[in-house]
Amino acid sequence: xxxxxxxxxxxxxxGMGHLxxxxxxxxxxxxxxxxxxxxxxxxTTTSGILKLTSKYDNLNIILVPSHDVSTELEPxxxxxxRIVSTMLHSLPFLRSQMLSMNPSPSLLIVDxxxxxxxxxxxxxxxxxxxxxxxxxxxxxxxxxxxxxDKEMQRRHTNNHEPLFIPGCQPVRFKDTLEVxxxxxxxxxxxxxxEIVAADGILINTWQDLxxxxxxxxxxxxxxxxxxxxxxxxxxxxxxxxxxxxxQDHVDRHAVLNWLDRQxxxxxxxxxxxxxxxxxxxxxxxLAFGLExxxxxxxxxxxxxxxxxxxxxxxxxxxxxxxxxxxxxxxxFLRRTEGVGVVVPAWAPQIEILGHPATGGFVTxxxxxxxxxxxxxxxxxxxxxLYAEQKMNGFMLSAEVGVAVRVEEEGGVVCRERVAAxxxxxxxxxxxxxxxxxxxxxxxSGENALSKFGSSYKSLCEIRKDCExxxxxxxxxxxx
Ligand code: UDP
Numbered sequence: 001x002x003x004x005x006x007x008x009x010x011x012x013x014x015g016m017g018h019l020x021x022x023x024x025x026x027x028x029x030x031x032x033x034x035x036x037x038x039x040x041x042x043x044t045t046t047s048g049i050l051k052l053t054s055k056y057d058n059l060n061i062i063l064v065p066s067h068d069v070s071t072e073l074e075p076x077x078x079x080x081x082r083i084v085s086t087m088l089h090s091l092p093f094l095r096s097q098m099l100s101m102n103p104s105p106s107l108l109i110v111d112x113x114x115x116x117x118x119x120x121x122x123x124x125x126x127x128x129x130x131x132x133x134x135x136x137x138x139x140x141x142x143x144x145x146x147x148x149d150k151e152m153q154r155r156h157t158n159n160h161e162p163l164f165i166p167g168c169q170p171v172r173f174k175d176t177l178e179v180x181x182x183x184x185x186x187x188x189x190x191x192x193x194e195i196v197a198a199d200g201i202l203i204n205t206w207q208d209l210x211x212x213x214x215x216x217x218x219x220x221x222x223x224x225x226x227x228x229x230x231x232x233x234x235x236x237x238x239x240x241x242x243x244x245x246x247q248d249h250v251d252r253h254a255v256l257n258w259l260d261r262q263x264x265x266x267x268x269x270x271x272x273x274x275x276x277x278x279x280x281x282x283x284x285x286l287a288f289g290l291e292x293x294x295x296x297x298x299x300x301x302x303x304x305x306x307x308x309x310x311x312x313x314x315x316x317x318x319x320x321x322x323x324x325x326x327x328x329x330x331x332f333l334r335r336t337e338g339v340g341v342v343v344p345a346w347a348p349q350i351e352i353l354g355h356p357a358t359g360g361f362v363t364x365x366x367x368x369x370x371x372x373x374x375x376x377x378x379x380x381x382x383x384x385l386y387a388e389q390k391m392n393g394f395m396l397s398a399e400v401g402v403a404v405r406v407e408e409e410g411g412v413v414c415r416e417r418v419a420a421x422x423x424x425x426x427x428x429x430x431x432x433x434x435x436x437x438x439x440x441x442x443x444s445g446e447n448a449l450s451k452f453g454s455s456y457k458s459l460c461e462i463r464k465d466c467e468x469x470x471x472x473x474x475x476x477x478x479x
Contacts, residue, residue, distance in 0.1 A: 006106040006466035007036035009098065009126070011090075013083050013113035014042055016274035017366050019052065021133045021204055022111065024237045026059050032456065033463045036103060040064050042090045048346065062097060064090045078178075079275075083113045084187075095120055106466050109202070112142065115194035127469050129200040129229075129462070134367040136205045136213035136233065137395060138388045140168050141177075143201070143217065143226055145184070145192040156180055167216030169399065175390035197228050200462055204235035204367065206448035206455055209374070209400065209441060232458035236371040236445040241354045253348045255298055256355065258341050262296055265359030265435075268381075268422055269352050271300040272364040276385050280304040280327055282412055287332050289418020290340065295426045297340040298358075300347045303327060353378055359435070360425040365392035374402060377442045379434035381406060381421045383413065402438045404430075 008029050012022035019041065029035040038060040043049050053061050067089040069082055094117060098105050108121035109129045118128045132139040144165050155161040157180055162170035179188055195201065207214045217231045259267060270290070272278070278286070283304050290297050304327050333342065349369070352358055353376040362381040363369045370392055373380050380403035382393035396403035404424045406413045425431040448455040 004467050004470055005034060005036060005103070006463065006470060007038065007101065007103045008107045008109060008466075009105045009121075010037065010039040010131075011087075011094070011108065011110045011114045011117055012039070012041065013087055013111050015083065016048070016052075017368050018111050018113070018133055019049070020239060020368055021237050022109075022131065023053070023056050023059065024239060025109070025131060025202070025234070027056060028237065028459060029463075030058060033459050035107075035463065035466075036060075038062060038101070038105070040090070040094060040097070042066075042086060064093050080113070084116070087113055088116060091117060091120060098124060106470055107462075112191065112195065115191050115198075118194055118198070127199040127466060129202060130195050130198045131202040131204070131234075133204055134388060135392065135395070136203050136210045136217050137165075137168055138391060139201070139203045139205075139231075140165050140213055140217050141171065142192055143196055143231075146189055146196060147226055153180070153184065157182065165216070168213045169395070171391060172394070175394045177388060177391075178386070196226055199229040200465065201227060201229060201231045202234045202458070202462070203231065204237050204371065205233050206235050206445060207233065208444040208448070209236075210395070230461070232462060233448075234455045234458045236375055236449070236455075238368065238371045238375050239350045240375075241351050253343075253351070255341050255343055255347060256351055259298070259352065259355045259357040262357040264356050266426075267296040267298060267355075267357045268293075268360040268362060268426055269298045269349075269358050269378075270362040271347060271349060271369070272302075272383070272385060273366040273369055276364045276366075277302050277305040277308060278385075279306050279412075283327060284329050285412060285415045286418055287329050288415040289413075290422065291332070291336060292415055292419035293422035293426070295360075295422055296357075297336075298343060298347065298352060299340065300343045300345070301328070302345055360422070360431070362422065365389040365396065367392060370396065371445075374438050374441050375445055377435065377439035379403060379425050379431060379438050381425055400437070400441075402434050402441070404434075 008026070010022050010026050012018045023039060026037045026039050030037045040062050041049065041053060042064045043066050067086060069085040069089065073082060073085060105124065105126055107127045107129060108117060109131050110117055111131055111133050115130065121128050141163070152164065156163045156173060156176065160173035162172055163176070163180070164170050179185070203217065205214060214233050218233070270286070283301070290299065328342070350372060353361065353372050358378060360381065361369070361373045361378050362383055363373060364385045365382050366389065370380070380396060382396050382403040382405040384390040384393040393403070393405050397405040404421045406417055406421045425434065447453050450456060
């Protein structure tokens, strides 16, 4: 007799921005949809990872032995290349573990860097799904990639014309992804084809946040025409603050105690995700901009890196440390004492965004940060750095109306622009409108997740697909 309780295997690729939403998804599948859940955590460094995974002690978490790919790849290879190479090395371990599992796994969920595990899943008779830990707009672009008119792509790359995606906002060249700066590589196209051929596609969004793009991926020209399986908006999947009853405040981060002493919605939180880094010159402008804005702030700082906007991606919690003072403008810490707090390398973001004193967020527009901000009703200053963040920045400022976007001039955002953007969010009337919009979206996001809300129903449908597969596969043999 085969158990009809499906066993989902989750395989996030390296990077906190991939791991965190995948753990949260696992948690939802287990607690609300009665899946068995195993998460394979592929690490490039264990700093911060063990602390994070220990919070999910209800999930079966298996650490994949780490493999240092830096010795095999040329130093100038992209972050994406390093992620893919690391994932490739994890496959033999994954296979041997999955073969001996009881109950045998029925569903593999990967993020966009994990599709190279699909052949293995198919070998084992499992359903395959991709979890886009990003928005519907970028998901639509990725799904559409194998079918995109090559001439339009060429004109985008060479003449800087927009990219048109059925049912979605066109992508302006100034917001485009690095992959379109030259002809799209074969490997990327191959990965996009695997995504399109998956049994299901999950996206960390919901209808009210992205009405057009969500409609597009679900029905308007994309579903059925391009993808093999259904597309499920399942968001907003974000962490929430949860103090366990026996947890006292002894290990509470000092920044939260400082926030306790500040007036409501008076502090702007400044952070560029798990990997974001800036040049020393840009950090100085940001520091002076915060001073000029005359607003209270919490700033997560990392050692500057010239010409590398994601310089901490593989070593997130371990960068910044004691030399903080050295790279901030002279006297900055003294002048801002009592007004602002500088946190080296890593801060408890969820607790900060959920704190009543926090009233704004200067963010690099990583999708998790965006959702976490919205789900705490906090408006943003959008300061995109890399990957799809410029698209996100455009969407948040021009479409959704929850952010002000900063613009560079000569490769730098000057202090006056920093100060003006911060004040627009924290002081001006338009900031109030953005806050109200964020609060409205927070309620609609909660509704999507609640029992019988749209995202809850999506996960029910996925569970149903798995049950059907299990019933139809009683005699399956595993080689
Ligand atoms: N994060 C955090 N503390 C920090 C920086 C980041 O807790 O100091 C978390 C943040 O809450 C989010 C994730 O790390 O969940 C970063 O993901 P995001 O998609 O925003 O950006 P990425 O790091 O992938 O660029």
